[in-house]
Amino acid sequence: MKSALITGANRSIGLETAKQLSQQGLFVYLGTRDLKKGQSVVEELKKEGFQNLQAIQIDVTNSDSILEAKNIVEKEQNKLDILINNAGISKGFPENVLTTSISDIQEVFDTNYYGTIRVTQAFMELLKKSDQPRISNITSGLGSLNLHSDPSWKYYNVKLASYFPSKALLNTYTILLAYELQDSPFKVNAIDPGYTATDFNQHSGPGTVEDAAAFIVKHTLTPDNAPTGKFFSKDIEDEAEVSPW
Template sequence: MRTVLITGANKGIGFETARQLAQSGNFVYLGSRDLQNGQEAANRLKAAGIANVAAIRIDVTDLASVKQAKAELDSQIDSLDVLINNAGISGEQQQYIAESGMESIRTLFETNYFGAVQTTQVMLPLLKRSSAPSIINVSSEIGSLTMQMAAGRSPNWSNFSTYGATKTALNGFTVMLANELREQNITVNSVTPGYTATDLNQFQGFKSVEEGAKPIVQLAMLEDRTVTGRFFKDGGEIPW
């Protein structure tokens, strides 16, 4: 049984990822900024017969909260096998990056980028005690520079320009960290769930949460230790 921590797991794709991974026999910690929301999410899974879950409070934008979550995990487990940096916000729309206020831009980066970075840094000692540790950053195809430059890209992507920039930064973090940790047997990859119907997009996405969680779960369950520093979606690898 592997031990998994998922940030932002009390709802949406994070919750569904937790459900699928727990059903596959992993023990999953559902990270939530609000502990009550996390406990309610864990209780829903337990009511469905999935007992190998627990809630943990973690606000990825608050370093003290991240450190407290790590201390709590230290008291309960010997190592962490998989960290899934899923917590994220989409921000207000339309968010043309040429017009967005700096406060709005900073707010998006604080959660989507800096939150993932500091959570990873704090959790690294626990991950290093695993025999096969993995870090998975939940990104978006909107953060792919190659796909942004493609002639056939969706014009609606401009509504998420600032959000997309945070995911481009997150992808850069994935590559840099993968290179730094390659010799330590820690895999680091990005994955996009695709346009999934969640409150992140006012439930406008065309994919179900079950479909959106699928590539994240597949990456978390992957046993090939040579796969690192790459970007995936449902169906295979995509360009940076």
């Protein structure tokens, strides 16, 4: 049985992604900062008939927490097939680049960018033991430099001083990581599930968590000949096209 770890998986898109992967026969670790909350979520899911789910405590801003989670997965699975770096935060809107504090920017970067690097580096040993290792970095169209430079883009005026650059850096990291792993079975991609109604945006998005999660699963459970180092966005009408970075 393949195994997957999803950070920030105790609610919204991360939780729905865990449910859908479970339905496809994977063993899924729901990464959560609060283990009790995560365990409560898993208990409810099991009552609904979901199987192969386990809450695991992981704070992507804390190296000790990440190592403890890695040790648990190693002891129980001896490898990891899929890592979905989903944990992310925002300081909200508006967020002016001239007035947003360095501390606020650092806080967002610590989770959205550095957190992904911490987790990926810690779990690389276990991912390399998989026959088909996959790393999906959950990003946003708000991290696209091309789109943010296009005045005709529908979200052109949504400029967030910490969230936008943190996702742009995450996209850059995806390219670098895919390059480093290009001669291996790894597939590393940045996936934007689209503007989805979640607690993250006060449920203002038009998309559903079900559709967002399905998009993530589609571009994570990929065949050996699938692309790597790409950016896929659900907000792009033609999903066959690689989205603009």
